[in-house]
Amino acid sequence: MKEITLKNRPQGSPTHDDFSLVEWQKPTLNAGEILVAVHSFSLDPYMRGRMDDAKSYAAPVSLGARMEAGGVGQVIESASDHFEIGDFVFGMTGWATHAVLIAKLVRKLDLPREHLTRALGVLGMPGFTGWYGLMTHGRPKAGETLVVAAASGPVGSMVGQLAKLRGLNVIGIAGSSEKCDIVVNELGFDHCLNHRSYDTVRDLRSDLARLTPNGIDIYFENVAGMVLEAVMPLMNVHGRIPVCGMISWYNAGRLGGDADMATLSAPSLWRNILVNRLSVNGFIISDHWDQFSTFLQEVAPLLDAGKIKYKEDITEGVENAPEAFIGMLQGKNQGKTIIKVGP
């Protein structure tokens, strides 16, 4: 039984030195707990925020504590009436091969073993994030134009595909030409721009403007930085910006200052919100679990019908999680980043 713990709080981008791989002794279960053999766990950008001790929407991971993650697995010991040995479950297993979980915080999964990882991505927190943000704050209407970055990732690909199904013009932004191929040819977006192929915000904005002749009605914000700066002047009056992340700023420190930020000042952001009467809504998906079953009822059939596709980027072995995490923050993943640790 192994786990990855937080060794140091990173300054800027995390390195291998910030993590430790340690052996872990199974404790005796208390009443209401279960022991889970982890099948796989999820790596997500929000985890970078948990490594800092700045005030945020969730407590930071303590130094020496297990890195947090949602994971799926099988119950191998149970001190709860609600779970039996053999049940497949989702819970906050962390970066580990095994986890003791409080049964009432665990969700039983109605998925076969070969589809367990869906509960980490397309039918899990990231897919739910895309669905909730688009439907609640994006308010998509047929004929409108939507832009979403990290378009091949699990949030962006859900947002773009749902928007296509509703008749929007959908532009993805991704970090490589391979990702853009997937976004257009497999996920069905109208266009995709590789942001790494641009030296300046102005060039990115100019290509984006060419692809959005009627302006941008919805910008689904999960990256910020250069993409936000390129998008802002193209927003239409009464545009909507659901904000669920800002991965390009997670490494920048509290007061920001990302190399791309030539001109995006607080006054120019604020002015754009006023002049274009924008609706900007931050949201954290964990506030909205009450709508999770609605999401599953709506999206699971689309998945079964092949109308929503998904990509997974699976690395084997708990010891490889730090490298996969660092790579994901650098945009090296293609699809939902998952660490597989069990059979």
Added chain:
Amino acid sequence: MKEITLKNRPQGSPTHDDFSLVEWQKPTLNAGEILVAVHSFSLDPYMRGRMDDAKSYAAPVSLGARMEAGGVGQVIESASDHFEIGDFVFGMTGWATHAVLIAKLVRKLDLPREHLTRALGVLGMPGFTGWYGLMTHGRPKAGETLVVAAASGPVGSMVGQLAKLRGLNVIGIAGSSEKCDIVVNELGFDHCLNHRSYDTVRDLRSDLARLTPNGIDIYFENVAGMVLEAVMPLMNVHGRIPVCGMISWYNAGRLGGDADMATLSAPSLWRNILVNRLSVNGFIISDHWDQFSTFLQEVAPLLDAGKIKYKEDITEGVENAPEAFIGMLQGKNQGKTIIKVGP
């Protein structure tokens, strides 16, 4: 018949040199037009924006053209079936003693001569702005805390008084101790801070934090700058920020950079929106005239009952409008700024 025209586009703060006082010859009326003898017209912060030629939500005033303003007055000549000589009206008279107006863009007023100026402030665009922004985007709930700046002005005083009537804890911010006296003792806010008495954002924030022990749920944004920077870290989870103006940034140029802006970067603003799941909504009141009669029905009785009070800062003479406007942008007015030009 006289008018004030725009002579130069100001660099930063406007000066007297940017305006001309000119004689004006009454033209022959076309069908559907009326001639109005102006009683008084309104000076508002948004007019500073119209003096620039930057892209905004409304076209700029052309060089040599009459400065725009809403005004009230009496019809003295009519080529419209809808207006008779003697009618009191509201329309976009501009900075002038007389105006030719297109009748269908003019609203007849049901106010006695001594209350005509109400249609410029408390029962006009500013009062409507406060009511609409608070009700639609602020979504006030009893027991919550609201902060509004320019608190003695016509927008801020409407926002704060409506919020008090709904049981909120209301903190005003204003630019002098005299204004703060009015805000607390006449308008009934719980507290008021004089932002000019602070040398640093930190000091303002610290006093604001003391007055808002439960955090801030609604920040009604009409000034931006130092006040926004002080408020942002105090916002509660699920807080709301209706944005209807940013007077402290109007003189700062498109990319901002106000002397007070020590630390308010675009990333810190954006991060706050995400972490606190804020709802930030820009709005321009001219999009919402369809709700004006609802506003009048709701607020006019509160005025008659003495539950909403208002302050007017009246200067006589069209030739004094530039000075009053420059003074208003510097915060020298006390209440709604009005230029009275007729009997």
